[in-house]
Amino acid sequence: MKLSTKTRYGTRILIELALQADQGPIQVSNIASKQKIPVKYLEQILRTLKQAGIVKSVRGPKGGHMLANNPDGIYLGQIVRLFEGQTDLVACVSSPEQCEMSADCLVRSAWYDATAVLYEKLDGISIADLIHSDGKNNLAACPTL
């Protein structure tokens, strides 16, 4: 039940672009070294972000990438939906027709509610929120233990 590296990398790329927002176009090599992401993989992820309208870029020497809009309008929920193949905890949540038992399934609505509460949270956290946090993580107890 984990997020893909594309989602994680995608988020870190956006953070990097937000941090360097006043530096003009940021090059792939710059992001790659700062965030320790393989260049070619990074390029793929950037392309997805660009096609989604979140990032814009200019080609040629001195070219690079930058956020298309203000980071306070980019939310984690949007990034997760963009990169995760299946965005629900269980497929039947958004495609009940995939399961012949879904009509009177006793669990489906629970998976639905859990998915909803998760995205409610993710849709409340923007890239701007992240770069304005102090980045000091307490390494304390984990919610799943």
Place this chain on the structure above:
Amino acid sequence: MKLSTKTRYGTRILIELALQADQGPIQVSNIASKQKIPVKYLEQILRTLKQAGIVKSVRGPKGGHMLANNPDGIYLGQIVRLFEGQTDLVACVSSPEQCEMSADCLVRSAWYDATAVLYEKLDGISIADLIHSDGKNNLAACPTL
């Protein structure tokens, strides 16, 4: 970012056992046909549930399986933790040492919070809650769209 079939099947197995709680030991073949789960796969999942102390069973003719305790004490969070290999949205949430950047990562605490809110929800839904719902699912809008 989806739950495994083991988690989904495991939940449905427990629902089935809860529904038939007054019928004595329930046989694998019974659960398999009712819930449309391959017999041998079902046996694996049942074994995990048994080792976790959630299910008990008796061998030999007239044997079968039953809940070890009342279904109002079995929560979805427990089932998910039991079957999912990685129970956090991102590995660094519970194992920050796995990522050299985690100490001053600007995203980690967000993944932590999202994981926490998800399990808070899952830990509030019991098997008893599920079997006492009416099972009529509205097939309405999905939280991820």
Place this chain on the structure above:
DNA sequence: TTATTTCCATATTAAATGAGTATAGATAAT
């Protein structure tokens, strides 16, 4: 006591997915 019904355990396989690499091309500044 022995046949039979049931659960128990491990090994194997097959398909899907995820993560990353390779190769080739297009654009624009100098």
Place this chain on the structure above:
DNA sequence: ATTATCTATACTCATTTAATATGGAAATAA
């Protein structure tokens, strides 16, 4: 023109998931 940069697609490799196969162990009842 040359070169630095982004763009696009195809391919490979490793891991995980889902399921199957095979063989066993326990307990009941004829």
